[in-house]
Amino acid sequence: MKNICDIVQDLLPLYLDGICSEGSCEFVEEHISECEKCSGTLSKLKNTEYDKEIIDEKEKVIQYTYKKTKQRTFLAGGVIAGILMIPVVICLIVNLATGHALNWFFIVLTSLMVTASLTVVPLMAADKKFLYTTLSFVAALLLLFGVCCIYTKGRWFFVASVSVLLGMATVILPILVQKYFPSGFWKRNKGLLVYCADTVLLLLLFLSIAVYLKSTGFLIIALKIAAVPVLSMWIMLLIIRYLRANKAVRTGVAMSFFGAFVLVINPLINYIIGYPEYLYFSSDNYINTIISLGLAAAGIIVMIAGAVIGKIIKNRKDQV
Ligand SMILES: [Zn+2]
Numbered sequence: 327m328k329n330i331c332d333i334v335q336d337l338l339p340l341y342l343d344g345i346c347s348e349g350s351c352e353f354v355e356e357h358i359s360e361c362e363k364c365s366g367t368l369s370k371l372k373n374t375e376y377d378k379e380i381i382d383e384k385e386k387v388i389q390y391t392y393k394k395t396k397q398r399t400f401l402a403g404g405v406i407a408g409i410l411m412i413p414v415v416i417c418l419i420v421n422l423a424t425g426h427a428l429n430w431f432f433i434v435l436t437s438l439m440v441t442a443s444l445t446v447v448p449l450m451a452a453d454k455k456f457l458y459t460t461l462s463f464v465a466a467l468l469l470l471f472g473v474c475c476i477y478t479k480g481r482w483f484f485v486a487s488v489s490v491l492l493g494m495a496t497v498i499l500p501i502l503v504q505k506y507f508p509s510g511f512w513k514r515n516k517g518l519l520v521y522c523a524d525t526v527l528l529l530l531l532f533l534s535i536a537v538y539l540k541s542t543g544f545l546i547i548a549l550k551i552a553a554v555p556v557l558s559m560w561i562m563l564l565i566i567r568y569l570r571a572n573k574a575v576r577t578g579v580a581m582s583f584f585g586a587f588v589l590v591i592n593p594l595i596n597y598i599i600g601y602p603e604y605l606y607f608s609s610d611n612y613i614n615t616i617i618s619l620g621l622a623a624a625g626i627i628v629m630i631a632g633a634v635i636g637k638i639i640k641n642r643k644d645q646v
Pocket residue numbers: 330331332334357361362363364365
């Protein structure tokens with residue numbers, strides 16, 4: 327009987343697909359009518375077939391809906407792009423007619439490019455919508471700044487552009503790196519990448535202000551003041567991301583460091599700009615002092631607790 331069962335079970339897939347010979351079909355059916363085990367296998371196989379069909383069908387529906395939605399959003403993007411062309415053409419004609427040349431037309435054109443970057447691009451981009459929207463928005467905005475700067479004969483282009491880039495690097499860059507960077511060194515060190523970009527852009531901002539003011543007199547003192555918070559933020563990154571300790575210890579170290587930072591930031595900056603009489607523990611500074619010392623003390627407690635708990639957990643693991 328066992329041998330017959332094996333033969334029937336081998337035949338079942340062929341039987342289900344309807345490609346058995348007539349004799350084999352009869353043989354299978356006859357056996358199944360009296361063998362519970364083989365009829366059970368047959369119904370299981372049937373269910374799997376149905377599941378497969380349902381999954382295939384679902385996949386088809388998803389693909390169809392995705393394709394349709396894509397076509398519709400692409401069409402909507404095209405329509406918006408078409409609508410945006412109307413003011414472009416009107417302004418082109420009016421600018422030519424009134425000024426016999428093109429000047430403010432370029433401001434209208436680049437403004438509409440900014441609008442298009444936030445409406446047309448996300449609708450029409452096939453993939454990586456967020457990336458392309460961000461890049462086109464920044465490019466269009468810088469172009470608008472450039473055109474306006476030339477139109478007004480100003481020198482503020484670099485100050486405005488670097489400010490925008492610094493803002494984007496702070497807010498948008500972490501999301502872009504998280505979403506689109508292939509796994510690897512920079513994916514694992516997103517914070518480092520963002521901090522590098524922010525620091526470089528901050529330095530560029532100072533330089534562009536110097537270019538705008540046509541003076542470097544302020545630069546040394548400004549860089550000294552900026553160095554205090556920038557260095558502190560770098561140290562915080564190193565503590566939070568790279569200190570080899572458990573989370574509680576890292577939190578404690580970061581809290582203590584931040585407490586010390588609050589304590590020294592005002593006196594230090596006052597010292598840099600030439601008010602050395604601004605003391606750490608003066609009556610002007612006592613609320614600051616209480617907060618910072620409290621934070622530092624709380625940090626030390628968290629740090630010690632974290633270290634002790636970490637040690638206990640490690641001992642237990644070693645025992646196990
Ligand atoms: Zn059987």
